[in-house]
Amino acid sequence: MTAPAENAINATTKHMAHPKYRPDIDGLRAIAVLGVVAFHAFPSKFRGGFVGVDVFFVISGFLISSIIIGSLKRGNFSFSEFYSRRVNRIFPALIVMLSAVWIFSWVGLFPGEFEQLGKHMVGGVSFVSNFVLLGESGYFDNSAETKVLLHLWSLGIEEQFYLIWPILLWSAWRLRLSIATTILLATAVSFLLNIIEVKADTTSAFYSPQTRFWELLFGAGLAFFASHAKASKLIASEKMASAISIVGLLLILLSIKYISKKYLFPGWWALIPVVSATMIIYAGPKAWANRKILSSRPMVFIGLISFPLYLWHWPLLALARIIDGDKPSVLIRLTMVFCSFLLAWMTYKFIEVPLRTHSNKKKQTIILSMLMVVVGAIGLATMLTGGFSERSNVKWSNKVLSEFSGPLWAYQKNEICATRYDQPPGVDAYRWYFCYATKNEAPTIVLVGSSFANHLLPGLMKNEKTKHNSILSVGTCSPEVKNSDLPPTGNWPCTGTRIEEQQKIINKAVSSSTGPKLVIISGLDHKTNQDFIDETSRKISAYEAMGASIVIFKPHITMTYDIKSCFGRPFLPAKNDCNFDSKIVEQYEKDFRPFVSQIAAKHPNVKFFDQNKLFCSAGKCSFILNGAPLFRDEFSHYSEYASYELSKLFVEWAKDNDPAILAQ
Template identity: 40%
Template sequence: MALMLTRTENSPKQFTASPYRADIDGLRAVAVIAVVVYHAFPTWLPLGFLGVDVFFVISGFLITRIIADEIVEKRFSLKAFYARRVRRLFPALAVVLLASVAAAWIIMLPTELERFGRHIVASVLFVSNFQFWSEAGYFDKAGETKPLLHLWSLSVEEQFYLCWPLLLMACWRARIPAWAIAAGIAAISFAIYIVLSARAPGAAFYLPFSRFWELMLGALIAVRRTAVPTRGGAALAVIGMLALAISLSGLLFGGAGARTLSVFGSGLMIAVGAHDTVSKALSTKPAVAIGLISYPLYLWHWPILSFLHIVEAQTASMRLAAMAVSVLLAAATYWFVERPIRFGRLKAIAIPLCAGAMSLAGIAGAAIFGLDGVPARFPADIRSIATAKTDWAKDARVGRCWLSNTMGEFASECTPSKNAIWIWGDSHAARLYVGLEKTFGREFQIGQMTRDTCAPLLHLGYERCQSSNDWAMALIEKSRPSMVILFARWGAYAGNEESFLDALTETIVALKKTSIRKILIVGPAPEWEEDLPTLLIRFWRRDIPLHRIPDRMSFGLSRLHLGLDAEMGRVARATGTDFVSLMDILCDTTGCMTKLPPAQLTTTDQGHLTEPAADYISASVAMTRAISAGH
């Protein structure tokens, strides 16, 4: 029958608890195994992360069934409901959070620990899905260094349960069929998910409104209790099982289709009930045992794997060991933490105990974040690197000659005409301007046309960049500076190297037609795979027993620019244009410069030049010779 959640003569007069279903614990086991295997060995189960979606359906079903039963029996209390949620979620979560804080304190670098502190606070407040949405994608490499990334799903669940019990109570009081509300919300949420999947995949993944349909499908099954015939139910259960298996394996398709298949497959298995062959297989003792520890297993596995990645110990054997340790910790957490607090001697003090532990974790996270990752954990020379920051805007004429993506025209001071050298490029060129001004500013007027993410290349890049570059060419033709210097983060625009080099050639030819006296191409600067301070500290930590901080380093150096530097030099020679190689200035066979005397870093991110580095390049023999030769 359909559970209408309306007060009718047929409403039961005595409360009968919904029976325990061992098959749902078995389905939990399938879900958590899929997630753990995917995170440890992604190629083994390409879409194993869809196990989280199965958890959503299960949660929506079980929690709604409990709420609905209690509302019909007039026993439901929001206070009691949220107390149960605290006893269910907080004990294991607090243990994992506090253990993660201890591990992070030992393992993480200051920048990593500062970010981790922010994640702790977001997790304690159950808003980590919004926090991670604002950062990098779930599937990128940066995600592997976020030990609490998996807690986004808990945040989505709790955001759902902030409003769903209230809606169910409203349905009861207004005599509205709960299944109709559940179906309507599920349809709207699913539509939002489909739209966002195509336009904003990150939002579709993390935002609650694009996830509620999964929880609401479980809720719909809970309130629409229509009996399924035994023969037909068995067939439906097999179909559901096959749908789930196909979606997790990624055999047919991925994306929204696979997620939808996994959700409806698990929904079918739940809806059929506990009387078919599939449910009996899921009800076996091993499956139920894993299902019972599925929540702490989900909590433990990812921090362990993530910390392995951070210390660069993610070998196959270590990942297998991590899976085994996760199971052991999950079992210990279930028996010695969860059960005593939920059902045992600690139940009476569970709420203050859990609230205190979670508050402690939140305070620790806030303190870590507020103290910039606590660099005091490291020696003085490492602290100076860890806390190195650059005021990128300093002396670079931000808002006037260094424009963002949305700012309009360059100020008149940016384009002097008499005895002028102009630098044209993106934000990396803006940082080189600082050194050019200091080195050549007394002899020449230094012009600057720099715009974020816009290379000085005609007919290449974003439409707004092409418009900006057309305008820059018009300014060059009008003012005719003595020299134009082209510089940018070239590798970012050379995805198609042939098109990139063609655009460079076309730009040089167009500049020569303006009759300017000299064109100088400055090749790519060294770029690092991560921010340089992090790499230096990582090198220092690995360099046992010497613990050096190298002046030059190849560790973590991006290889992309090495070939590009040579190709750009070839184009320059072919077009009769001067070329200065920053790879020659800053690098040798042992690596590229990381710092300048006495201890000034060449960059504090992955490649933007610090002021000392810009000064060093501008005063180099190659640069002074190239600029002086044109005058």
């Protein structure tokens, strides 16, 4: 995301070269930022609006490379001036936005949320947000909609490009290497890495600089091409230029409407917005669409405020989502978009423009750099103090809020399991995987299933009646998932042959215990079909053949909104009460009945435990028990408190239904 009017300063003999200002490029910025804002506010209507970022990348590559190449030709390229201009363009609006968001969050966010904001502030000011987000992309990662500074990933990509590209171009120039060849090779390598990585790990391809640089390099290639006088002669007429521009603009609009995040993106799909943006810039300011549409006053105005608009819009939408606990209403989202435009205009008018005309650029650069360091230090302190959990406005609720562990779940993996049991091939590339053992000995209780099996672990570990067991949580696939001969999909652990690879490890662990052993199956869907039942039955037969007792935990009720919305914030009462109708439990029971009937008929020794008793008592049901949340995140995973309370119910159930379980 490039600051607007990058090309607005005329070249002088003293300073580095700058291309002549083109209002149509500001108009193209407007198309890009409007697409991004529309996608974030109304993703179902503008599902491909995120391609606006790809358009920004092309613009950035074109303008920055035009400056570098022009300055190298004139012999006055300066690294210090180049990076000083970067600081003066990017830092002012970014500092203001980060400071304002932090102040609001001090009042409005819970400690865990505030802690993550601090972490993302550090990533933002050091321009490595893309790496921070990539490192968080696990199963327990909170949804993107609640990451207040998520949008800074693209700024990270751009700044990483600005760090590497000037050095590479300058080196090629000094060594008298072909600039064209340098650009072509760099573009080809980056694009090839993009195609390879998007199939192996879409998230990595999305956030990694090496798989994104080719988009900026398209702009760089155009800048080099345009720096040659003969380039303009390749467009035979204004009509041809207009046709090129119109086609490019239409393709971008179609991309915003129809490309979906479900596609393998960037991959080949990113070529559409990238090539389209390149076509529009290449067509020149005299092309009809560039002259009449992109250079119109409204489009240029939005283009001029596009950088602060990009910075402001996402935090407002994300904070509204966090506080609301669910997707905000259309009215709230429209209000946030309006406020984004207002704040963007104010930032441009009262911050960017005055600083842009400031005479002492060296002093300004130093002050802005120091302020950015201060903002980063504040973010670091916020992260290291756990979101300033001792704040007076949240201290009263620390015991409750500590249950919202989310991505900080401590029971996903441990060293005992990693060293004692085999690991699936390529497990480090899995988006998530469970391998946690309480003792370095053969297991007596094995938790089998998805994350809804793993979240039973802390309760069983701490319950006086079960903690003596060697408990193992291993694997991540629900039992009904079938193995496939097809290649695995990206970093998803329950695709292709990865299912069978995990099953072999589970079977080996179950069979390794020669004494009494219990297999607990959890995480099944309440809606089943015959294939679902048959596959689960097949695996149950295997466990029984190994001498294991089987208990199936019936599917637990899940929430349709974030449980945090049931707890008031300093300036806002709780939106939800977390109560629900007992008829929902009855419907779950009805849906799951065919499964219970068939499994009980085929496997009469299998027992079923109803974990929904955790939520309901005397006909009343709630996701809160004794004032504490029963889920730790928006994905309906049990909190540690809920896991322990459920273990007590399980122990009482076992006394009446299978006392041998407690004797293991």
